[in-house]
Amino acid sequence: MSRILLVEDDVALRTSVRQILERSGHEVRVAADGSAGVRELQSGTFELVLLDIGLPFVDGWRILETLEGKRLPSVIVISARGEERDKVRALDMGADDYLAKPFGADELLARIRVVLRRAQPAPGPSRIVRSGGVTIDLAGQSVVRDGAEVKLSPTEYGLLSALAQHAGQVMDHRTLLRTVWGPTYGDERNYLRTFIQRLRSKLENDPRNPDLIVTVGARGYRFGPPATTDQAT
Ligand code: CA
Numbered sequence: 549m550s551r552i553l554l555v556e557d558d559v560a561l562r563t564s565v566r567q568i569l570e571r572s573g574h575e576v577r578v579a580a581d582g583s584a585g586v587r588e589l590q591s592g593t594f595e596l597v598l599l600d601i602g603l604p605f606v607d608g609w610r611i612l613e614t615l616e617g618k619r620l621p622s623v624i625v626i627s628a629r630g631e632e633r634d635k636v637r638a639l640d641m642g643a644d645d646y647l648a649k650p651f652g653a654d655e656l657l658a659r660i661r662v663v664l665r666r667a668q669p670a671p672g673p674s675r676i677v678r679s680g681g682v683t684i685d686l687a688g689q690s691v692v693r694d695g696a697e698v699k700l701s702p703t704e705y706g707l708l709s710a711l712a713q714h715a716g717q718v719m720d721h722r723t724l725l726r727t728v729w730g731p732t733y734g735d736e737r738n739y740l741r742t743f744i745q746r747l748r749s750k751l752e753n754d755p756r757n758p759d760l761i762v763t764v765g766a767r768g769y770r771f772g773p774p775a776t777t778d779q780a781t
Contacts, residue, residue: 549573550595550664555585555611556626557603561649565598568653569660582606586614594621595664599643601627601634612641622663622702626651632738639742644703645729662730666706677712679772680760682751684712691751698750703728707743708751708771711761716775720768744769 552574556562562578569576577592579585582603589597589611597615601608608625615623625638628649635646644663647656675686681694686709691698700708710727711719721740725733733739744763748755762770 549575550660551575551577551593552660553577553579553585553588553592553594553597553621555579555582555588555597555603555608556600557581558600565656568656572657574660582608582611585611589614589621596622596624596660599623599625601625601629601638609637609641612638612643615642622666624659624663636738636742639739642701644701658730658732663702666702666728675713677715677771679712679715680753682760684708686713693751700747700750704743704747704750707740708747708761711769711771715771716773718764718768718770724768740769 552569554562554565554569554576556565556578557580559580562580566576566578577588577594579588583605585597585599585603586606588594599608599611603611608627612623612625615621623643624645624647625643626647626649627634627638635648638646644666645659647659677684677686682698683692685691689705689709691700691705691708706728707724710724719727721737722734724740725736729736729739744761745755748758748761752758752760760772762772764770
């Protein structure tokens with residue numbers, strides 16, 4: 549069970565999504581416009597925000613801006629617009645996923661499960677991965693760069709952790725998308741590009757010339773220098 553904030557001005561959709569979420573055991577707060585959404589975010593803590601973009605008073609883009617830089621709840625943007633550039637913009641602004649209306653209950657719940665699972669610590673024994681000045685504690689879910697803690701959103705962390713668990717090996721695009729975003733993903737290279745860029749801007753000394761998260765041709769990405777077995781390829 550998670551605390552979820554639903555920001556949606558369409559009363560029918562708000563009611564039905566609320567019912568879907570409550571039936572699956574979540575605790576739900578609703579906001580019918582953007583200003584109410586901002587107030588809820590300031591006064592409560594949520595694991596997840598379901599955020600409509602077209603809202604009265606304060607639109608969803610503005611709400612995403614106010615979240616930037618904070619310890620974030622996960623955010624799934626729900627929007628009727630469904631255009632590719634809106635999707636990219638939402639991810640660029642820190643959303644974890646994007647769901648175009650109309651969507652079914654099963655699809656909504658599946659997306660929520662994946663996003664919430666991403667925010668959970670990796671099971672298993674503690675494991676520390678280091679490269680350059682960056683230290684990742686996979687069990688404690690913390691990232692330190694040159695002695696200072698780096699704040700990452702759950703999705704940023706999920707992607708970094710997937711790469712770091714295979715340090716020195718190339719992870720192909722499809723495997724990364726399935727690991728981080730879930731089994732229905734595989735072709736959304738723009739998700740990867742956006743999140744890799746954000747990780748680089750937070751972790752690399754020279755984000756345009758990365759040596760921590762390396763692009764490996766058209767195949768995928770690799771964390772750190774190649775492992776010896778990988779060098780021949
Ligand atoms: Ca709306």
